[in-house]
Amino acid sequence: MKNYQISEDIKYLEQFSREARRYLHTIPEASGQEHKTSQYCQSVMRALGYKITEYPGYTGFHADLDVDASKKRIAFRADMDGLEMPDLTETEYKSTHENLAHNCGHDTHMAIALTAARYLAEHPEKLAFNVRFIFQMAEEDMRVPGAEKMVEGGCVNGVDEIYALHNDASMESGSIKVNDNIMSSWGAAWTLDVHGESAHGSTPHKGKDAIREAVRIINDLDYIIAKQTNPFSPAVFGCGMFHGGTVPNAIPDYVQARGTIRSMDEETDGILRSSLNQIAKESALRGFNTSMVCTGYPAVINHSYASQRIIAAASTFLQDIDSHCKPMTGSEDFSYMVNAVPDKKGALFFLGSGCQEKGIHNYLHANPYYVDDDCLLVGAQIFIELATH
Structure with a gap:
């Protein structure tokens, strides 16, 4: 049973919001490659009367609706990229792009952004x-320029x-979560490249085993968290790819591994990043040509004023x-936008998009990943409330 009531003023947008989401679901694109997605969103926003500003060489854009030069400007961010994985959902609007979801x-x-934008354009008074609605490219891949x-x-x-x-979607539609402090972690993606020397598996002493060296480095990273970071400051190290x-009967001369680091304070983030570089340098002393590249985002820190505005709207x-x-x-590059506005007056909130009654209860990046479309008008109404009050 729903414990909320969508405003009668925006219910006419229900079909529009569902059709928009389901179409966008069919055309997921990789970070920085959101060409069809951007074109579709731009076409909708232009038709609504928004002024479009593009970013040459990039797929992101922003769209402005100006009603009075004396008024302040409020902005809403919507990220556009999908994930590089197959879409295992069983729906009529399944991804049509192979290995993208x-x-x-x-x-x-x-x-949600398109729905709120339509309502505001149709009710400027x-x-x-x-x-301003900001349609951002490349939120998912820390190696690709996005919000920054x-x-x-x-x-x-x-x-x-x-x-x-x-x-x-692990939260029920009609619910939100927010706070007035740290909302997401300091996070970074790392790529480790280890070059050794190949040899026959029967004569390992004649080569330099890149796999063993990469494994040793990854084990050292776990040690850093165990012994060099403050136990009262959470930190997470993960390795998600190893190639x-x-x-089977040769010592490999090259290995690449990729993963992430996460922390809940800036000092710990600095310790993790410097440790990554130091470990890679030490590998050279054992005769390996090793590099470690680390790119990431600062934490989203909600401004108290902005988070209270969200609570009031909801x-x-x-x-x-x-x-x-x-x-x-997890990490969010929305932090760059918050940090760039006056007084860092911005906030991120979590919107429930699941529904136990419909069997929708999955975590982000799960496969399959289902969404309860009832959440669309909930999110849109919060954006509308923020823009009109």
Whole structure:
């Protein structure tokens, strides 16, 4: 049973929001390659009367609706990229792009933004702000320029406050989580390349085993967290990819491994990053040519004013509001946008997109990843409330 009531004013947008999400679900694209996605979103926003600003060489764009030069500007971010994995959902709107899927629900974020944008364009007299919608490329892959590049290009120039949401299908539709402090971790993706010397498996002493060296380095990283970081400051090290060798009876001369680090304070993030570089340097003393590249995001730190604005907007129609939630251990480059607005006046919140009654209860990046479309108008109504009050 629903414990919330969508405003009668926006119910007419239900079909529009569902059709937008389901179409976007069919065309997921890799980080930085969101060409079809961007074209579709731009076409919708242009038709609604928004002024489009593109970023040459990139797929991201922002769209402005100006009603009064004396008003402040509010911005909303929607990320556009999918994940490089097959879509295992069994729906009529399954991904048509091989090995690409919206298993983080960015199709949901875009549909919510488009729905809110349509309502605001059709009811400009209700606006308390001039409005900007930022459609961001490349949130998922830390190695590809995303929010940071859009900030450099001016996406938050003239913006007074900024908001974003992230769906979570482990939460019920009609619920949100937010806080007025750290909302996501400091995070980075690392790539380790180890070059050794190949040899026959029967004569390992004649080569330099890149697999053994890479494994040793990865084990050292676990040691760093165990012995060099503050036990009261959470830190996570993960290795998600490991590739090396071509035959079972040869010592490989090259291995690449990739993974992530996460932490909940800036000091720990610095320890982890410096340790990665130091470990790679020490590998050279054993005769290996080793490199470690690490790129990542600062934490999203919600501004108290902005988080209270979210709570006030959601309280007009929702009951299930967790206003003191724990931060997620995942990372979000929305932090670059928050950090670039005056007084860092911005906030991120989590929007429930699951429904136990419909059998929808999965975590981000799960495969298959299902979303309850009822969440679309919930997210849109919160954005609308923020823009009109």
